[in-house]
Amino acid sequence: MTSDGISNNGLAGSRFAMEYRLNHLDVVGSTSQSTFGIPVQTGFIDKNMSTENPPRTTVFRAVDIAKIYQMGEVNVHALRGVSLELYEHEFVVLLGASGSGKSTLLNILGGLDVPTTGTVHYLDRELTASDESALTRYRRENVGFVFQFYNLIPSLTARENVELITEIARDPMDPMAALDLVKLKDRANHFPAQLSGGEQQRVAIARAIAKKPKVLLCDEPTGALDVETGIVVLEAIARINHELGTTTAVITHNAAIARMADRVISLSNGQISGVHENASKISANELEW
């Protein structure tokens, strides 16, 4: 069993223990949760045990979320009871094969989707209790997204794509500064069609961070890119995480990328199958796949 973030708080064990902790903070010990079909480890909650490290602010707290889609005549269980926490400033990789439910999870954290059951908190705000317009406000103020297929507006230049977001943000950075962060200042007046895939994705990252979001959510940011360009993009994301301290979650099916994360949460079949904390993360340019 790998140690996870929760063990920092003195709780060794899997997501179930973590989930248990969230539900029963005042209870010592836990009972097995056979519904998940995985051996359950019990753990102990001892708040005093966390004194070694300064307490970290929990940015996201998801508890037992499930998501069921109606696809034609079949129900698809995209998530089957996932609980997790994401902390301030951390770089998390959500690792999973396609169909593991990682995109659904990211969409729920980003306020693009709501779980069928379960609760999600962003800081003090309960996303699962927010209505459509509250979610929109939440995204507008706090979340930066990077998509696998970039989703740039093809009719706007790189700079205009970034400005599109800074126009509606409260305290944005200068669009050119954002492009500079991804080293694309000199391509500012190019349209998406005139940029390579890697460049488009870096524009998308600049667009995502230009509003100085609290969290940066990246959905397979390198999925459509070759290794070299993928690394450039990951470097950009890592730099944002490092320099701006933005809580960053990257979902990928590429296990190699996991090595650059603070923490790796693995998903399979709609459930968390493991949480791993990298003792020493490596930089993006050391990655190989």
Next chain:
Amino acid sequence: MRNLDRKLVRDLTRMKGQMIAIVMVIAAGVGTFVMSMCAYASLSDGKQSFYRDFRFADVFASARRCPDSLIPRIREIPGVATVETRLVYNVLLNVPGMTEPATARLISVPDSGETELNNVYISRGRMLEPGNLGEVVVSEMFAEAHGFNPGDSVSVIINGRLRELKMVGNVLTPEYVIQIQGGSMLPDKKRFGIFWINERELEAAFDMSGAFNSVSLKLGHGANVQEVIEQLDQLLEPYGSIGAFDRSQQLSHQYVTDELFQLKTMATIAPIIFLSVAAFLLNIVVSRIISQQREQIAALKAFGYTNYEVGFHYLNLVLVISVTGTIVGTLFGFWMAVNLTEMYQEFYKFPQLAFQVNTAAVLWALLLTTFAAVVGTWLAVRKAIHLPPAEAMRPEPPPSYRPTIVERYLPAGMLPAELRMIIRNIERKPIKSFVSILGIAVAVSVLILGSFSLDSLNYLINFQFRKAQRQDLTVTFVEPATSSVMYEMSGLPGVLESETMRAVAARIRFQHRSRRVGIMGLESEPQLFRLLTEDEQPIRVPQHGIMLNSKLAELLGTRLGDRVTVEILEDKQPVAQVEVTSIVNEFGGINAYMDKLQLHKLLKESQVASGAFLRVDPNYIEDVFQNLESRPGVGSVSIKNATIQSFKETIAENMLTMRSFNILFAAVIAIGVVYNSARISLSEQSRDLATMRVIGFTRTEVSTILLGEITLFTILAIPLGWLIGYGLAALMILGLDTENYRIPLVVSRSTFAFASVVVVLATFFSALVVQRRISKLDLVSVLKTRE
């Protein structure tokens, strides 16, 4: 500029072909609307100010001879404000350079030169001067048709004596805004002139000193028109009045009112047709854009753009197109209105008929267009508003296809793959396909609607003036002429055939309904002036009973076999109960016919004639004219071919102008629908088509799939368009059905063919443009992009 707006502008630029097509459709609708409304305002204002400033009368009556002593009694009728009496005579007119005789209507003017009602407006020259005999002022339309200048002369035949009249001025009057002779369906500016002349001259010529034969009344506020008419009728009846009538029966007023009504109809129908088509086009285009931009919408929403910001973004796209269409259409409408107003000057004579900017109409156009555009695209925009961002992130699921009905009934392999793809595409989107077909059908129908009137009028002319009426000349007598006149007529050199008729004014009553009409007594088997049934069979004039034309029968609510009351309004005013024995098919006026001998019996008179129909050897026609002009009893001569000719020169020419506009509009609709449908199919299927090209299908085969759909739509649309066009034509004719004229519903095969060919050409043109895009299809990039 906000970047979202920048996106809007660039998106629009990218789809400029489609945008232009939609703008054109909107512009056609708005243009017609604005034109109609502006022309309506011009005509309506021109009419109102002319009527008011030149004191157009409210009630009119004519009689044979009324003593002036009647005037105070007329004035005493409650509600009457002003009474104007005068002498009005139709006489033969000799126009220099014209062999055939024309008709002059002479209207008396008091010696002072000032009338109290139906005043004249001097457009050129001067008014009659008191005491200056031998002077006339003439209706401007007649003077212009002949190129007369003040100072020129014409001669009229008054009581058989040639009289030279010097035209000192051209005038207009609210009474003859349109210059049309009673009994004629068509205006004739060359052969019917109106002349105002010093009353002393008419009194002398017609021995009418101290008497009048025409009276006009201006009523005070709140006067009861019907009561005034009844009382006036009572006063005038002993003096040979054939009944008073109000403006609604006044010919010129009727024509102007009909025109105004038609403009209103046009202003209603055009926006309905064009804006519906535009709404449909906007719907398919915006739906397509929104489904193409799913992921852009997702990104916008993911970054915190609200649903309504996204919704407004697409609504703005719609509004930019609709407002552009409105602006283009308004300018186009103004331009057409200026031209139409000019065209009106040829028919309707107003002192001022200025083009007017109808601001309210422009605002209405904007409102209507916006409404149509928003309604048309609302569902699509709503989809953008409600699109959940997480769902939009995923590509749209592949559309579900299934074997079509057609395929189920045909053995597999009978349909080539291309045709199967076409049919499946159509069946998958039945509503869109149906509406596309409907759109093309509307184009066909607009063409039919714009062209059929020529067919109808050709039929009408052929029926009325060739099959029914076979005479060349119609002669009317000032006073009923004895039978010897008929022998004289038939004996004139060059006259091949002749028939006499007796015409009297009468009131026909059936139950509570009644109508004032002319009854014509005909020979039992007329050869020249024939009455026909609907299937063009000649009707034998029965010895007893009365024959009504279909409009009169409809107005009275009578059927064959009903007994109607006939009150003759002339001479001894006999009354008789008569059976309706035939219904006659006619397109002009409301008329009744009887056997001539029966009419003589009813009137207790010998065999006299009010007029004659003549068939003339064309080589002798000028001799016949000369002969007729020299006869004292001849009141008017009307020449059938000249009437037809004059009609064709004026009305038909304008109809051709209207027709070319309709062709333009229909082409705009057809191109708009076909081009947009094809572009959208191309965009929806470009991946499939590119894939087919990659796996070895030729460019032609691939085009077949896309253009095959459009071709199939067009083939299905044409017969549907014929039906819709025929239906719309029937509706339009219903709106034109008046007492003065009816237009038969005739759509010739050539019109159907013409409409089809224009639409096929428009389809072909659009297909060509889309075909070029298919050729340019970049296979690699189409396949690489994620749809």
